[in-house]
Amino acid sequence: MKKKIVIIIIAVILFISGILLHNYLRVKYARIAVILKENLTTPFLSEVKVSDFIGSLNGNIIDDYTIDTTEIGEKEVAFDFINDDNIKVSYTYTINVVDVIEPTIWLGDTYNVEVNSDIDLATKILCGDDYDDTPKCYIEGDYDLNQVGQYDLVYKAEDSSGNKEEKAFTLNVKEPSEKTKKETTYTYYQDVINKYKNENNKIGIDISSFQGDIDFSKLKAAGVEFIIIRVGYGYDNKNFLDKKFKEYIEGANKENIPVGVYYYSYASSLKEAKDQAKWVIKQIKDYKVTLPVVFDWEEWNNYNEYHLSFFGLTSMAEEFLDYVTSKEYKGMLYSSAKYLENIWMKTKYDIWLAQYNENVTYEGDYKIWQLCDDGKVDGIDTAVDIDILFE
Numbered sequence: 001m002k003k004k005i006v007i008i009i010i011a012v013i014l015f016i017s018g019i020l021l022h023n024y025l026r027v028k029y030a031r032i033a034v035i036l037k038e039n040l041t042t043p044f045l046s047e048v049k050v051s052d053f054i055g056s057l058n059g060n061i062i063d064d065y066t067i068d069t070t071e072i073g074e075k076e077v078a079f080d081f082i083n084d085d086n087i088k089v090s091y092t093y094t095i096n097v098v099d100v101i102e103p104t105i106w107l108g109d110t111y112n113v114e115v116n117s118d119i120d121l122a123t124k125i126l127c128g129d130d131y132d133d134t135p136k137c138y139i140e141g142d143y144d145l146n147q148v149g150q151y152d153l154v155y156k157a158e159d160s161s162g163n164k165e166e167k168a169f170t171l172n173v174k175e176p177s178e179k180t181k182k183e184t185t186y187t188y189y190q191d192v193i194n195k196y197k198n199e200n201n202k203i204g205i206d207i208s209s210f211q212g213d214i215d216f217s218k219l220k221a222a223g224v225e226f227i228i229i230r231v232g233y234g235y236d237n238k239n240f241l242d243k244k245f246k247e248y249i250e251g252a253n254k255e256n257i258p259v260g261v262y263y264y265s266y267a268s269s270l271k272e273a274k275d276q277a278k279w280v281i282k283q284i285k286d287y288k289v290t291l292p293v294v295f296d297w298e299e300w301n302n303y304n305e306y307h308l309s310f311f312g313l314t315s316m317a318e319e320f321l322d323y324v325t326s327k328e329y330k331g332m333l334y335s336s337a338k339y340l341e342n343i344w345m346k347t348k349y350d351i352w353l354a355q356y357n358e359n360v361t362y363e364g365d366y367k368i369w370q371l372c373d374d375g376k377v378d379g380i381d382t383a384v385d386i387d388i389l390f391e
Contacts, residue, residue: 034058044099050067059089062079064079076092103159132159187375189376189386192386206370208242228387259287300339310343317344340362
């Protein structure tokens with residue numbers, strides 16, 4: 001009996017081994033007929049899939065996923081497919097991700113400075129790149145900031161991939177101009193309601209401590225349908241609460257006016273942005289915040305000093321907003337039209353657009369439009385930003 005059992009066990013083992021060996025050999029010697037396309041190069045941040053580089057193959061790709069192109073250089077692409085013999089086969093090929101976009105020089109035909117200005121002109125003029133954190137940016141030509149005059153110069157920029165850009169401009173070094181007091185004009189809140197209000201939007205305002213004391217019952221009576229409040233600002237790993245934040249959010253919550261918040265960031269890294277988001281959540285967790293938590297970064301005059309690519313800047317904003325959304329708040333990015341069009345990269349988050357026109361000319365998508373900064377509404381003595389939220 002024992003001998004029969006042993007024989008049966010051996011037979012089973014041999015049978016299973018035979019099946020495994022057959023399958024191994026079947027896969028090992030499976031027919032693979034993959035022909036790649038001649039061009040295996042793709043631009044940085046391009047949206048390409050596995051199949052985009054394959055001319056033909058004898059089967060069907062199991063997962064035609066989108067390839068990560070957020071780093072330049074060689075990228076190995078591995079995938080599985082079922083061949084014509086119904087065998088699962090693995091295959092790998094290599095592509096090259098390249099940066100083909102020249103740097104951006106934020107400069108018109110002329111640039112004006114006051115005589116004796118103590119600035120580094122090449123650093124003061126915004127010069128950035130989609131991928132390179134520190135493109136080479138410099139001015140060709142002679143000029144003297146201590147001497148009134150006009151200087152014909154060329155601003156040049158080159159990134160680490162060899163992409164180049166240049167801009168000829170005239171530097172005007174001028175005597176200090178006499179400042180004249182401008183007549184105060186306002187955009188009245190009721191006029192905005194009359195012109196823009198419809199069943200698909202809400203009219204509101206955004207506020208910070210600059211607005212001083214506010215009567216929220218008067219705001220509600222004036223037709224303010226939402227308020228976005230500055231919760232604070234931060235830089236050098238320090239956060240500062242807007243001195244009116246608690247008073248404002250308690251006043252808005254008391255009047256049942258829907259509230260969102262914005263944070264004015266000077267962050268220079270992913271970690272700093274995420275830490276700022278954590279701080280913001282701690283400040284708002286005990287209040288009713290039903291509208292977005294907004295990331296607001298506007299250090300354009302000092303942009304070169306931050307050593308951030310446009311991709312790095314956008315990634316930093318998304319790091320902040322990813323944390324916000326992980327805590328079940330809505331995330332949003334604030335910026336003006338010209339920077340959205342030229343600096344910020346495509347983001348998965350809604351946009352709060354600043355454009356002070358009668359009508360929006362920005363062609364991208366946006367959820368809130370900040371249409372002016374000289375608004376006048378009953379309940380606030382100072383000028384205030386007026387916004388439209390599209391539902």
